[in-house]
Amino acid sequence: MAKKIIHRYVFDASAKTVLINEVIAQKRLLTITNVTKNEIIYAFPDTVRGAASYAIDTAAKTTLITLDFDTTSHADTDELQIFIEKDSTEMRPDKTYTDPVSKFRVSQPENLIDTDFEYGLQSTKWETLELIRNIPTFFSRHGDQDLEVTEMTSTKDSNLIRVTTADQHGLVQGNPIFVVGSRSNQANGGFVVTKVIDESTFVFNAKANIPTTGSIKDTYTQIFLASIYQGTEFKLENVNGITTDNASPSKLTVSTEYPLGLNEGTSFFLVNSVGQKVVPFTAGAPNVVHENFTNQGKSSQVNVYTNETGHRWTVGAVDEHNWIPKHSPADGLNVKFFISSTDASKRTITLNTAGGVETITFNDGPHGFSEGDYVVYLEGCGNGAMGGLNDTRPYYVRVVDANTIWLTYYPPSDSRHSQRVNLSSYGSWGTVAKSCFVTAFNPVQIYTGSSDEKVRFDSVIPLVANDPNQAFMTFYSYVGINSTSYYTNNSGYLDRWTQNSLQVHYPRNVQVINGETHMQFARTPNAAAINMSRSTHTGAIVLMDVNPYKNTVYFADHGLTTGDVIYLQSTSGTMPGGLARNYYHNVYVVDKDRFQFSQYNRNDIQNITSVGTTSATLSYTGWSAVDGADFIDCTQVITPAATTTTFAVTVATGTGGANKFYIDGVEAPTGADELVLVEGNTYEFDQSDVSNTTHPLRFYTAADKSGGEYTTGVTVSGTPGTDGMTTIVVPVGGPTLFYQCSAHSNMGAQATTPAPTTQNVGHGLTDGDAVVYTDEGNTAINGLTNSQTYYVVNATEFKLQLATTPTGYTGVDHTFANRISSGSTVTGRIQGYWYIYKNNHGLNTGDRVQYTSNTPVPGLRNGAFYYIRKINNNAYYFYRTLAGAQGNASWPDRILMTYPVSGTSRVRKTDIIDLTGAGAGAQKLTASIDGASDSVYTLNKKVDDRTFEMNAESQIPPRSIAFNPDSAIWIEQDAIRIPDHFLRTGFSVVFNEGTTAPGGLTDGTTYYIIRQSQNWIKLAATEIDALDGTAITLTSKGSGQCTLNTPNIIGEVLGQGTATLDLDKTIIEGQGTNFTSFFKTGDDVTLYKPETFDEKTISSMSTSNNRFTTSSNHGYTTADAVIFTASSAPTGLTSGYLYYVRVHDANEVYLHNTAADATNSANTIGLSGTLTGGKLQKLLTAGDTVCLLYTSPSPRDS
Secondary structure (H helix, E strand, C coil), rough: CCCEEEEEEECCCCCEEEECCCCCCHCCCCEEEEEEEEEEEEEECCCCCCCCEEEEECCCCEEEEECCCCCCCCCCCCEEEEEEEEECCCCCCCCCHHHCCEECCCCCCCCCCHHHHHHCCCCCCCCCEECCCCCEEEEEECCCCCEEEEEEEEEEEEEEEEEEECCCCCCCCCCCCEECCCCCHCEEEEEEHHHHHHHEEEEEEEEEEEECCEEEECCCCCEEEEEECCCCCHHHHHHHEEEECCCCCCEEEEECCCCCCCCCCCCCCCCCCCCCEEEEECCCCCCCCCCEEEECEEECCCCCCCCCCCCCEEECCCCCEEEEECEHHHCCCCCCCCCCCCCCCCCCCCEECCCCCCCECCCCCCCCCCCEEEEEEEEECCCCCECCCCCCCCEEEEEEEEEEEEEEECCCHHHHHHHHCCCEECCEECCCCCCEEEEEEEEEEEEEEEEEEEEECCCCCCCCCCCCCCCCCEECCCCCCCCCHHHCCCCHHHHHCCCCCEEEEEEEEEEEEECEEEEEECCCCCCEEECCCCEEEEEEEEEEEEECCCCCCEECCCCCCCCCCEEECCCCCCCCCCCCCCCCEEEEEECCCCCEEEEEECCCCCCCCCCCCCEEEEEEEEEEEEECCCCEEEEECCCCCCCCCEEEEEECCHHHHCCEECCEEEEEEEEECCCCCCCCCEEEEECCCHHHHCCCCEECCCCCCCCCCCCCCEEEEEEEEEEEEECCCCCCCCCCCCEEEECCCCCEEEEEECCCCCCCEEECCCCCCEEEEEECCCCCCCCCCCEEEEEEEECCEEEEEECCCCEEEEEHHHHHHHHCCCCCCCCCCCECEEEECCCCCCCCCEEEEEEEECCCCCCCCEEEEEEEEEEEECCEEEEEEEHHHHHHHCCEEEECCCCCCCEEEEEEEECCCCCCCCCCEEEEEECCCCCCCEEEEEEEEEEEEEEEEECCCCCCCCEEEEEEEHHHHHHHHHHHEEECCCCCCEEEEECCCCCCCECCCCCCCCCEECCCCCCCEEECCCHHHHHHHHCCCEEEEEECCCEEECCCCCCCCCCCCCCEEEECCCCEECCCCCCCHCCCCCCCCEEEECEEEEEEEEEEEECCCCCEEEECCCCCCCCCCCEEECCCCCCCCCCCCCEEEEEECEEEEEECCCHHHHHHCCCCCCCCCCCCEEEEEEECCCCCEEEEECCCCCCCCC
């Protein structure tokens, strides 16, 4: 037997539960220890530390353990050690002893395909081989040595997959990986890492958008580090240039050193690009959601018509009915609602009360009943019955026409069936609810025997045979049950019956015999039968549903969400029964216009028992959190690039025997084959074929050429039949065109001119990306500062939020139990509905936090942002606004928390920007990050064997690399210092001066890069000079910020790990480098030797003689170049700038702007003010670059 430790679990200390994210039989569970508190909380042989319950969910693949041990004093964040028993111990040998398919090595293969002495790619062994266009591309050399994945999550409508590992993953951006066994097929296969968040979290792009948010990790999910297959035809290492045209969106041109043999439509990964990505967007609503909360205060008069449609009781604001008759005409169940009022302008029926001809006509449409239907009349809450009718009594329908009926007490089989019910008046209407006639069912026999207590009806009752949950009620009088408590004789009581009331029944043991339903009655679904002891029966049953609008009040477009808290008021009169005036209520939304109420200090929904004063106006005050607040929609609308199409035109005898134009061999295409000339595109009609002689093709706006020739965008050249060509650039908004022969009629056909089809694509940014926000001269978004750098957080495919830190969250991150005034103050609780009691919470007034919970407390919204007002170190309020928190405002700015409550909540201090205004106009986010243009691309156009084009989904600008000559130029070395420049020798750049150009350089001139080291470059006049290392001599620094500009978006980015190269060896050994993930035999590997300094600390500064004193003998020589740095620099110097020293003595120096000044003791820099943290760094070398040829992995490569 063996033990295994479980890492994936959720501990709810207050509930005394542990949820394990896999299925574990109880007999396998050994111990659970709270290692934070050093307490055993479960042990299988311990009766005190056992499990109160043990539940396995096979669908969710979880195990829930409810502990006997009291953990309420523990914290949810405490670390647990969970041991289970396994049948065997797993042993994983080091990769040195395994081959690429995880078998023990028996010999060292010469090639990967030699594994197991067999040739070819075998599906049974190459489980981690990725084929692209049937070409092997990535493979795993690590077999079953996968990364231990603890979480793998997707975001709805995004292809970004976020992976968290148990240990350090050791990946860098661009690493190929294999994913197998996730819950989404779009996330299985070969991918590259597009962003590393931290040492245990990374992101990759799935093949397509994932439709859900949440975990896609499954029990058998594995992720392997992959390598580039040796025999791949995708010679990515040979790509020597990818340039952008700076269009929006941009076209990228790829040039390769050798022919690749790629075809149009080929897809491939671009990783480790450099430069920028521009994401344009339009500010303003609805793209910028700047309101975190909206004021949803509304009012509604009780008896004013709401004009709602559909199957419902009321025309006014308040619906007190808990039940509503079932309306399903397809099943023979009909309900006809109407208003019976003495006010002719309100009623929807017309009564004929004349003796012997009494009828009811429905003015609003057909009644839907058939001759002889059995119905029950329900007057409805607050109404009085029509004269001559009894509330809840059954009647038989006699149909006059589709809109008119009369009623009788007698069935069709009775000779008195023609006797009418006398109608005398409209009765009374309460101005809110309607009355109705509803299909009913007539009991004809009660079986009272103890072994067969049931009711027989004279017809088939639909639905009850197959649905034990279908409720019904007995109306008017007894049906088998000898108690008045089991039937309803007043429809006004429908506002009080609940699903547990005696008057509500459910079918049991239903049979249909000879067209009649036999069934028992039950109190609840599938419960025991109710005793039938009364054989007489004068009532009827009606199928009923719970009224979906029960206990609701109408407020048009209320804008609230379940869990919002409101303050309910009334202007005058009596409140609806069950509701409290001037009281806080929790909201339960039914639809966009109606909601239910519960008082803030109660768990139950308020049962409304009357409408109150019908003329009263109800109102409420309330704010609702806005879902998606502070998000910016950066959807990129892509218009295809303009294209040129050439048609071959010929003339031949066509349909009807007349000459016709043939376009690419098709006779004057019509219908589905009709020519489509897209706006902005160019179309050439080649008439060089001899058959075109005397048949010039021209364009017109009418088939008969009336209105003359259409010439906008049209050019004509040559002669038809020899070299004729008619070309049209289709204008935007152009008309439908007809192409015809200018000399003859009816040779052509119609051509439509639609606008190009646009495509919506995502912004392409990921969480943690640094972006610069620019308002482009338009109205800025309130909360953002023009030209300020922010970080992308919570990105979906199309939307994102911005923060001042890479993650958007810093500092406090704690939980509290969703309990009101009970529970531990260590774990936290809600106190008195108004504030959180959490010991040492760490928050301060004005802090912005995000609240999250799977069971959010009413008054708070999952995912919403709030401001904190600190009461003391152990208590704080939530506020909607910063001003409210700072000013200690009361409700509704201060948040009231209400019942019902369960579970836990989480509070995280956030740096996500609170957007307070939507701004307006075109604006941009510019990302200057490694991999800014990384994506999956498609080869759109093959220019030649070594050049092709591909379309980006956004604007990719040229790189503009800025440097300040005062801090960057080392004249004596002819070198320029640009940290992490990513440039390669031979790249062309255009130099642009600042105020004055450095000596030796000319503004606007193209130069070529000599890469000196990671942070230093030199410039050459020609590409040959650059390759030969012949640099331009720099004679002076110049002034003002200079730039080097290039459309090239590739370069060299830093890898991870360390490399060792011994002078007496021919191999390089890597540690933590992932060489095999990036390199193949024949690749160049570049090593940077770092620049070197001799650093001295400045101990003091003299402003009287402009000298610095170093803390030790500086060892400098006059004219040495040094970089000056300081936490606070004195007037006259700038931290980070390059200066030249003039030695005064062994410990004191002066600084000059040039070596010549230092040598000649001229123009000493004057010092004034104060200095803090000053240092001098003498430049010894600018570093170097070593290029090596990668041959094969050694055992120490990793």
